[in-house]
Amino acid sequence: MVNKPTKSSEFSSQSERAIRHTQRATKDDSLPQKLAKSFLLPGIAICLTWMILWYFRWPLGIPGEWVWWRIDWNEPDRWINLLLGLIAGLAYLAFVLAGARRIDHLSSARKQLWIGGLLIAALVWSFLVIELAPSSARFGKAPFVLYYPASSGYFTIARHESPQVDQFLQTYPERVRQGDVLHVGTHPPGLFLVFHAISYVVENAPFVRNLAIATMPVSFHDACGIIEENGQNTPHPMTSKDAAILWLATMLVLIMAAGTTLPLYLLCAQFSSPRCAWLSAALWPLVPASLVFIPKSDAAFPWLSTMLLLGISWLCQIRSTRPVWQFTIVGFLWGILAMISMLQSLAFAPVLLMCFLYGLVTIATCYIHRSDHDGWSHIVRNLVAGLAVLGGFLGSTILFSVLSGANLGFIWWQNSINHSRFYEVSPRTTWLWFIVSPVELAFAVGWPVFLRFLISMRFPDSSGNEQTLKSHWQLLGQSFAKPTRIADGWRLAACCLSVWLWLWCSGKNSGEAARLWIFLMPILLWVPTLARADQWTGRTPGLPKPESAWWEPTGPAIWLTAQIIVCLLTVWRISGFDFGGGLFD
Structure with a gap:
């Protein structure tokens, strides 16, 4: 059946609930209380980063297995560099907030100009942060x-x-x-x-x-x-x-690392407003791990992984009116991109698994709604996209193997065998890394971003009450059967987080999670945009949000400022290599 439009009575009821909740949000807390609440978590994130990385001398890892070393901050020009770094951060913050105020109301051409400006700002910021760091962390490494x-x-x-x-x-x-x-x-x-x-x-x-x-x-x-x-x-x-x-x-590597902001913006924009996508993408250049590990290829991998997620989110949709030939072409190109990614590293195998699971879930959901208007055509579109992906991947793999004389299938198989032997050469205490890896991830992505991801598990529902983590996942489970675009996003998020959870529990990355998980870190920036979508208003996005008007730009400014400070504290303190802070244990 065709989805029915929202009835006027339902609209009025939702409007009344939204207005009541908005009034409560503006009256229950005074201005000082709002400021205190908004500064609390970002302040904790900054203090935690400073205390663990700078004040205490605790080992950053497990001694005898893997430890990240600290860089001594004793350069003669360190205070000048600190001032220049803060000025660069303020300039980046001002540009991002200016774009956030405008991007929802810009024409397509002007929006593209602003996004191009964000790419340039990300590149300049990344260059300056690295070159203003202590000498052993600059581009000289x-x-x-x-x-x-x-x-x-x-x-x-x-x-x-x-x-x-x-x-x-x-x-x-x-x-x-x-x-x-x-x-x-x-x-x-x-x-x-x-x-x-x-x-x-x-x-x-x-x-x-x-x-x-x-x-x-x-x-x-x-x-x-x-x-x-x-x-x-x-x-x-x-x-x-x-x-x-x-x-x-x-x-x-630097350009690809900074350039991840573009596919990340496009991915977020599929499920949220341009403003929310803009703010989420602007966080990526502030992720410490994306700067610490330059020039290693790991810092460039997020661009490829985000492009893969962007492509599969466009291909697999419950409802789409695009012609089949577009799905065929894009699917074939996506398969070639998947092969190119796997040609660089087996790290992209989990990303392909995420995409494969999402494709299966999408087709299954389409089948559930096959009796809806034009239901079978949606199934056909997704099946055609899947066949095109398979053709692009297998075709490019076979073509490369034939032309080069290097059997990619054998190489991938032998790579996986060699990789499984790594922990025989370098033993790890798996249960300890099971605990350490999430903490290491929080420092690598930045505590403000990590807390933002955790907070996204709680958001207002239609009655104005804050959902618990349990009810949030109950809602997520129910959304699997809904033929909506936001439900598409939650299905993809569930597939991504499930594979990442399996990767964590399997012990495949016992140590170096800060580097080995870089290609997955954009997921932590994208998933919160789903929680910021207007789910609580149903299909009436014109209803007022529970935030008051003056508060709209203030919250992002606080979190962005905290992430900028955390980025500087981390990039200028942690050595991603075996020099600068000492030798690996």
């Missing part, structure tokens, strides 16, 4: 991380050991068969191919090479000088071309 084989080995193999792409790919199955449990053995060849591509550009495009050398920050240039001096008597001393390759690789 990047050459040491990327150049030496002990850190990853991608550059060394692509540049010196196997510079010919065809030969490299043909011998790659034999490389992974050797059983390395760290980098080569546990990764597909995608990251090596990225360095092959950058090397090709640097060798054949002098303009790009010269531009890269000219735009290097001083810290990066000095680090390359140290490597060049130390490696003069080695078979492959560092050259200016090598430095250009490393800087372009670093910039690629």
Whole structure:
């Protein structure tokens, strides 16, 4: 049956309840009480971050297994850098709040300009935060991380050991068969191919090479000088071309890390207002982990994972009037993107599992509502999308394997075997990491963002009462059978959180959750937008919200300010690598 419009009596009843709740919200608490409540949790988040990371000297991890080390903040220019960092944070905050006030009322063209401005602001903010950090956390760390084989080995193999792409790919199955449990053995060849591509550009495009050398920050240039001096008597001393390759690789990771704001905005905008999506996306550049681990590829992975979630949320819908050919094309392209993601890392396997479960749930929900108007056509659209995804993924996988001579299926299988042996080489106390990993996640994503996610489990219902966590999940369970777009979002969120919960309970990531879970962290920013949607008003979004008008911009400003402070406190204190704060235990 066709969904019936809301009756006038229902509208009046909902309006009265909403108005009563709005009046209670504005009268029950005085202004000082509202300010105290709004500053409480952000203040706790800042104090907790400062005390654990700066005041106490507790080990950040489990000694003897894995520990993140602190960076000494004793630079001569530290106070000037702190002032500049706060000014940069205030500028970013002002831009985000200005956009939040306008974006709901902008035309499509102007909205795109503002979103482009957010990307630029995110990139500038990320660059400044890293370059204003203590010396060991600046961009000067990047050459040491990327150049030496002990850190990853991608550059060394692509540049010196196997510079010919065809030969490299043909011998790659034999490389992974050797059983390395760290980098080569546990990764597909995608990251090596990225360095092959950058090397090709640097060798054949002098303009790009010269531009890269000219735009290097001083810290990066000095680090390359140290490597060049130390490696003069080695078979492959560092050259200016090598430095250009490393800087372009670093910039690629930085751009993808900051660029995650775009797919995150588009994902949030599918289930909430542009303003809510804008504020959620603006939080991503403030996530400490996305900056601490640059230039590692992990910092770039959230862009791919968010693109995958964005694509599957567009493809799998209970109700859609788009023609089938659009689902076919987008589904095929999504399958190719999934293959490219898996070509970089097996970390995307859980993301593909999330998407697969969401596709099954969507088709099942469509089948439940098959008797509705045009119900079978929705089933057909989702089935066509699924077949297109399968065709894009399998087709691109087979084509790559045939053209390169590297059997991707075998490589993925051998990678998984090697990865399962990692904890045999580096034993972990699983039950301890089961407790530590969520806490580490909170520091990695920032306590304000983490608390925002937890708070999203409680929101006003139609009667104005705050729902408990139990009733919230009861509502979520009931929404599985609803043919609405917001229910689509909750189904996708349930699939994402279920797989993440399984990943946590399985002990697959015992240690380094701050780095290994980066590709999942955008989920923590997206899910709260579902709770901010107008569920409590049913299908009458024009009803007043329980917040008073003056309070609308104040809450986001407080939380954004707290996240900015937490970001600086974390990025300038934690070393994501085995130098700067000391050696790994």
